[in-house]
Amino acid sequence: MSTQLSHLGNDEADATARLMSASERLMAEAARLFPLAAAQSERTIWLEAMIDEVPDYLYFKDLSCRFVVANRAITADNGRESLVGLSDFELHPEATARHFFNTEQEIIRTGRPMLDMEDQIRDAAGNLKWMLSSKLPVRNGNGEVIGIVGTARDITERKLAESLHRGQADLLKMIALGEPLTDVFSALILLIEAHVPDVTGSILRLSPDGRHIVNGAAPNLDAGYCRLIEGLEIGPTVGSCGTAMWRGEPVIVADIETDPLWADFRHLALGIASRACWSWPIRSYQGRVLGTFALYSRETGEPSAECTKLVGMATHIAGIAIERKEAEDSIQYMAHHDTLTGLPNRSMLDERVASAIEAADDRGGSMTLAFIDLDNFKLVNDSLGHHAGDELLKIVAARMQGCIRASDSIVRLGGDEFVILISGAMRRGEAVEDRLRSVREAVAEPVEIDGRSFQVTCSMGVAVYPEHGRNVSELLARADMAMYRAKEIGRDAVQVFTFELADRAHEKLERQEELRRALAQTEFFLQYQPQMDLVTGRIFAVEALIRWRHPERGIVSPGEFIPLAEETGLIGPIGDWTLRTACRQNKAWQLSGLPPIVVSVNVSARQFQERDWVERVAAALEESGLEARYLELELTESLIMEDVQQAVETMHRLEQLGVHLAIDDFGTGYSSLSSLKRFPVGRLKIDRSFVQDLPGDSDDAAIATAVISLGHLLQLRVIAEGVETREQLDFLREAGCDEIQGYHISRPIDAMALQALLCLSEC
Ligand SMILES: Nc1nc2c(ncn2[C@@H]2O[C@@H]3COP(=O)(O)O[C@H]4[C@@H](O)[C@H](n5cnc6c(=O)[nH]c(N)nc65)O[C@@H]4COP(=O)(O)O[C@H]3[C@H]2O)c(=O)[nH]1
Incomplete structure (x- = not known):
């Protein structure tokens, strides 16, 4: 032991070096205590005894890498009485021994130490161990290398902890990257199996109905066994896992052969030579049981505390993985499905149409899209409330779903719009309309919601690939166009797309653009038609009537463009313009010194239904400075009847402003006497159609007379419009009519x- 240590790179930091320098100090101390040569052997014994106490490996090898000195720790781990004279080739497998030998020869050759190397070895008991070793050259008094001294420390525990830590991090990364759940489960099981000796892991999931076992992963468990337990119903005595899911607590079965929980399944477990099965529930963050993590052992017995701790980590990670997958699935579901009806949504339609087109191309066939819109859905929503509307949509969706074939798809686009994708081939002699008839019939079946029974119909537009379009958006737009046509021709109908329809729609679009331009370039103007009091003969009011001075077509009458303006929503700004212009004009007449008269303005249904309509009337009055009593709004019967309650409410708000209200075209609608009483109107206007054949037509005469009496009975004034002749005037005056226009x-x-x-x- 008189040899010297070579220079170390960092003595202070290195545990090995510290150990070596402590040995040197001890040697020096021993020399001091035993100075005589006679004491030399005693010193050696003393030193050997001392290094034997060191728990790390400590050894000295000669230039041929054979042990000269080896302490008890390394000797015992190699299962020998002594290592002196042996080389690593006699202790380790060839590859390991060669590695050690090469390293040591390198140290001897270069004279440079090798510190903190991590090596894996198998000890005599067969345990794999991780060692942190340092090897240093040993020199004689002349500075020549005469061998190496080595130390090694068992770092197996630390390495296991590190690998566990790394394994957890890898698993969390897999979860974060959304890797398949079975892959995450398998990695988790393999990690645990690597740390708990002689066990086989399995993860099972609980089915969405909370009653059945679903295989998760079990990379090292018999596949046949896994198949047999798939779908078993959980319960109080369903092995370890079925019981653990049922109870929501760990179930540790130390001996499958005798435990009553395994009574019905022990043949399965024993068939795969499992004698113990320990199962822990996997829970969600809120504590819901999601599945189990189980370990099967070939030996009877219970898990160690260390194993239980590891499984605690495993169930936690498995819970995170399952919850993350569930969240992802529900996001996916929500992204592709309509929450109300559960039907696929628009994004799904795109995918399905694309693959249906592909399939049609492959077989040289076709594919059909039917655009469906419920008739009068708004009425149900407005009159019975949104809850009823939602219920109706759910019922109708389920009915339609029940009618279509497995090869077809139905999608809710939104609101009351649905699309059916007919992708399979038609039967011989079968037309698309035949396939859709059953859907229409199912929709039209009576519906009962909140104790009220009613019926709804639907309008359908059909577009066929490849004739009518080459992609989803083209086909959808054309089916939609056809559906509009079905609505136009009276609803409750199927219309197949034609190119004439497209031309007509195109023309309509152009008209719409013209209207927009007309508004922007003030091509509109108002005319006024006087209204005369039959008693005084005085002109007391005028009706404002809009005209369009079209740059090419000349003056266009409102009958030609108001319906389009209503349909497109342009009636909003056009109506505002009319109202403001009429108010301003009336005020201008007053300012010019004329006696004040009332200006009567027509209001269309769409305008009237706009939420801020009353405010807009108030603004027109304010802006023009016209007193509200000099403005009258003419509402049609059908407008009011669209939503009586809402109309009455708006009428009351208008009445509060101080404007007059009149019912236009009276007699053409269906207002009941009882509802008429509720309307805060001042005048009824007899429709021109009842006036034009007066006095000759006895029916019209009877109607005109009845309207006049009715109006008076309700204390309303009655005006007749479209009066063209003296005879008509005389008849009306005779019948008691208050005013006329014509x-x-x-x-x-x-x-x-x-x-x-x-x-x-x-x-
Ligand atoms: N044959 C005949 N016709 C007569 C006679 N006296 C008046 N008329 C016409 O009868 C219509 C009366 O207006 P309306 O019933 O409110 O019916 C109006 C009204 O519903 C709508 N309308 C007109 N201007 C506006 C407006 O500014 N806003 C809205 N929303 N609708 C309007 O267009 C409809 C048609 O308006 P016009 O073409 O101006 O047609 C006017 C008027 O020119 C007559 O003695 N004989």
């Missing part, structure tokens, strides 16, 4: 002409 007095005329007329009649 060509007999004046055609609609522009503001200047009306001013002159008023001036004439007043002066």
Whole structure:
């Protein structure tokens, strides 16, 4: 032991070096205590005894890498009495021994130590061990290398902890990256199996109905066994896992052969030579049981505390993985399904149409899209409430789903719009309409919601690939166009797309653009038609009537463009313009010194239903400075009847503003007497159609007379429009009509002409 240590790179930091320098100090101390040569052997014994106490490996090898000195730790781990004279080739497998030999020869050759190397060895008991070793050259008094001294420390525990730590990190990464759940489970099981000797792991999941076993992963468990337990119903005595899921607590079965929990299944477990099965529930963050993590052992017995701790980590990670997958699945589901009806949604339609087109191309066939819109759904929603509307959609969706074939798909686009994708081939002689008839019939079956029974119909538009379009959006747009046509022709119908339809729609689009331009470039103007009091003969009011001065077509009458404006929503801004212009004009007449008259403005249903309509009327009055009592709004019967309750509410708000209200075209709608009583209106207007054949037509005469009586009974004034002749006027006066309007007095005329007329009649 008089040899010297070579220079170390970092003596202080290195445990091995510290050990070596402690040995040197001890040697020096021994030399001091036993100075005589006679004491030499005693010193050696003393030193050997001392190094034997060191728990790490400590040894000295000669230049041929044979042990000269080896302490008890390394000797015992190699299962020998002594290692002196042996080389690693006699202790380890060839590859390991060669590695050690090469390293040591390198140290001897270069004279440089090798520190903190991590090596794996198998000890005499067969245990794999991780060692942290350092090897240093030993020199004689002349500085020549005469061998190496080595130390090694067992770091197996630390390495296991590290690998566990790394394994956990890898698993969390797999979870975060959304790798398949079975892969995550398998990696988790392999990690645990690597740390708990002689066990086989398994992860089972609980089925969504919370009643059955579903295989998760068990990479080293018999596949046949796994198949046999798949789908078993959990319960109080269903082996370890079925019971653990049932109880929601760990079930540790130390001996499958005798434990009553395994009574019905022990033949299965014993068939795969398992004698013990320990199962722990996997839980969600909120504590819901999601499955089990189980370890099977070939030996009877219970898990160690260390094993239980590891499984605690495993069930935690498995829980995170399952919850993350469930969240992902539900996000996926929500992204592709409509929450109300559970039907696939638009994003799914795109995918399905794309693959249906591909399939049609492959077989040289076709594919059909049917766009479906419920008729009068808005009415149900408005009159019975959104809850009823939702219920109706759910019922209708389920019915439609029940009618289509497995090869077809149904998608809810939103609102009351659905699309059916018919992708399979038609039967011989079968038309698309036949396939869709059953859907229409199912929709039209009576529905009962909240104790009320009613029926809804639907309109369908059909587009066929490849004739009508080459992709989803083209086909959908054309099916939609056809559906609109089905609505136009009276609803409750199927319309197949045609190119004439497209032309018509195109033309409509152009008209719509023209209308927009007309509004922007003020191509509209108002004419006013006087209304005369039959008692005084005085012109007391005028009806404002819109006109369109079209740059090519000349003056266009409202009958031609108001319906389109209503359909497209342009009636909103057009109506606002009319209202503001009429108010301003009326105020201008007053300011010019004419006696005040009322200006009557037509209101369309869509305008009236706009939420801020009352505010817009108030703004038009405010802006023009016209007093509310000089404005009258003409509402049609059908407008009011679309949603009586809402209409009455709006009418009351308008009444509070101080404007007058009149019912236009009276007699053409269906207002019941009882509802008429509820309307805060001041006038009824007898429709022109009942006036034109007066007095000759006895039916019209009876109707006109009845409307006048009815109006008076309800304390309303009655005006007749479309009066063209003296005879009509006389009849109406005779029948007690209060006021008239019509060509007999004046055609609609522009503001200047009306001013002159008023001036004439007043002066
Ligand atoms: N044959 C005949 N016709 C007569 C006679 N006296 C008046 N008329 C016409 O009868 C219509 C009366 O208006 P309406 O019933 O409110 O019916 C109006 C009204 O519903 C709508 N309308 C007109 N202007 C507007 C408006 O500014 N806004 C809205 N929403 N609708 C309007 O367009 C409809 C048609 O308006 P116009 O073409 O101006 O047609 C006007 C008027 O020119 C007559 O003695 N004989």
